[in-house]
Amino acid sequence: MTVRAVQVIAGADVIAYHSARHGRSIARSIAAEHLRADHIEEALIYPVTTESTDHPGGYRGALDEFYETAAARLAVHLDAGRTVAVISEGDPLFYGSYQHMHKRLAHRYPTEVIPGVTSVSAAAARLGKPLAEADEVLTILPGTLPEEELTARLASTDTAVVMKLGRTFPTVRRAMERSGRLPEAHYVERATMTGERTEKLADIDAETVPYFSVSVVPSRIADLPPGTATSTETATTTETDTATATATATAGEPSGHGEVVVVGTGPAGPLWLTPESRGALAAAEDLVGYTTYLDRVPLRPGQRRHASDNKVESERAELALDLARRGRKVAVVSGGDPGIFAMATAVLEVACQAPYRAIPVRVLPGVTAANAAAARAGAPLGHDYAVISLSDRLKPWEVIAERLHAAAGADLALALYNPGSRSRTWQVGKARELLLEHRAPDTPVILARDIGGPEESVRTVHLADLDPHQVDMRTLLIVGSSQTQAARRDDGTEVVWTPRRYPEG
Known part of the structure; x- marks a missing residue:
């Protein structure tokens, strides 16, 4: 507990805390030595935790009704001029129960929120491992997320803490394994409290995991030898x-x-x-x-x-x-x-x-570049399409020409990679001539250059007007099929799309 938290409890008339229906409160047990006999205690007992409920509004409805009732109970004390200290384990506004009181009361009464030591910080301290260093990104995740979401976020971050284990532990463990982070993951239970436990996550029996536990994937940099550089x-x-x-x-x-x-x-x-x-x-x-x-x-x-x-x-x-x-x-x-x-x-x-x-x-x-360019233009690859490189560095032009003929003859939209460079200046012109044997002169052609980069540009021209001098290695070409449409919308933007439905016969 912080010094300020102890001071506030000492000056309060009412001590409020949340608990499950068994009546035991971790927050109260942490602050117990600072409570006085003349403190008025308000135990805000949840009507439901993880079990089902017959409330007409379901689980969320039952909790919303509880928070409204609890806030009203505290408002009675506040209206009577009493100082109310709502105690919460960890930090009150970090996955804390207090936040529901704050939303309902803070705009009506003078309020001070005392920051606390989160379970994240406590777990790192008990492990003796830095959470993040230098430019590492720390991601904090609730274990209640779907497994696919957990896996994706664990795979993409540098370091992570997963909260709210308990019944979610099997899902969290699978997500750790699927993301490749299981060997790095640690388990911390009841950090800084009686019954504290720290182990490798891979060694934990799911049947022994309580709600008040976290998984930590600490800093990778911290494990490097001192003075290591890139x-x-x-x-x-x-x-x-x-x-x-x-x-x-x-x-x-x-x-x-x-x-x-x-x-x-x-x-x-x-x-x-x-x-x-x-x-x-x-x-x-x-x-x-x-x-x-x-x-x-x-x-x-x-x-x-x-x-x-x-x-x-x-x-x-x-x-x-x-x-x-x-x-x-x-x-x-x-x-x-x-x-x-x-x-x-x-x-x-x-x-x-x-x-x-x-x-x-x-x-x-x-x-891939074809999909990125298509998305910028609209949906020109919305039906069957072919992907062909115009580079003849690794295959002869005769093969490229044959494939262009075949794809164009089959009325496929085309994504053309590597259309030109300093040393290859004639291929685009030849490809245009060949394609005009199968396509109408007004067929939409998208010139997508540096997609996603600082010099991004997307233009649409007619096939007959395609200028090879406007094409380089950073440009990808998308040539429409006979069905591809181009239209200008009310906001001035032009979109290109190929219908998914193809004419019969």
Whole structure:
């Protein structure tokens, strides 16, 4: 208890506290030594806790009626000029019962809220582990959330505390395991009180878990050796240099089994990153990737970065697998979705060769450029569509032309990746000529550039008016089918969509 809390209790006429129907109150037991015989006590006893109720308003209705009645009881004392101290374990406005009194009374009577020590702070203190350090993000979650929501939030955050265990413990444990956080998770029961217990969460029997317990996933930085900093290394383009870089990167390697996770960052920035991918990037010991994509990932103490040029995918994959073979947890960073014209293919191709076939490899989905661009424009990919790269660096133009003919002849909308660059300036013009053999000149074409980035632009032109000089490597093209519509709405915005229903016959 804070000094101020003790002072307020000493000066109060009435002491109010919440309790279940058994009448015992943790808040009262904490403050018991400071209560006087002449204190008027108001025990605000809940009509229901976790059991069912026959109240016509259901569980919420029963509690709302209780809070109204309890507030009215305290108002009688306040109207009589008495000072009322409502005592609450932890902090009154942090998942506390007092907040329901505050909403009903604070606007009517002079009110002071005395902050308290939360169970979160108490649990960290008892574990002797920092909750968060440097730029780490702490997420506090109620265990009553659905399992999928818990899993997503645990995967995406740096550190976490899950409150309100008890009957929710099996769900929380599964969410910890599914998010990969179970090995880091600790269990704290009745922190700073009689009957306190702290253990690894994985070792806890669900039948022994009371409501007043929390799970803590503490700071990862706190477990690093003193003075650890983030280092940056560059993977090179030859097999010999890659092996040298690998040996350097794995100096002081940890024990245990490594793995490779291929992560897509989306088209740009953290808003496009899935919770699962965010968690994998935070948990990695080594990040491997094209420099531009690595720059999207926040720096974290203890992580090693291995940046390389965009044209050494096989060498990059081999480096990642070599690191994992030596026990490192490696994230290969890719743009968009790693399985669409990106790093997942390169990693799996190398991973299926000796000596890498036993190394665990996971591919995490990401928001691909086609979907991001389509969403900005409306819904041009709302019906069947094809995704084709116009780059002839890895396949001959004759194959690209044949596929464009086939997709256009089947009346598919098209998402065209890698349409042009400094060294590839004619492909867009050739593709336009080919597509005009199958499409009307006024077919909508979306030019989506730098989606999610600072120079984002989305324009719609007719296929016949598509200017190759307005297209570069940061542009994605979406070409509509014969059914694709473009319309201008009352607010001045233009939307493009392809109906889901296709004409019969």
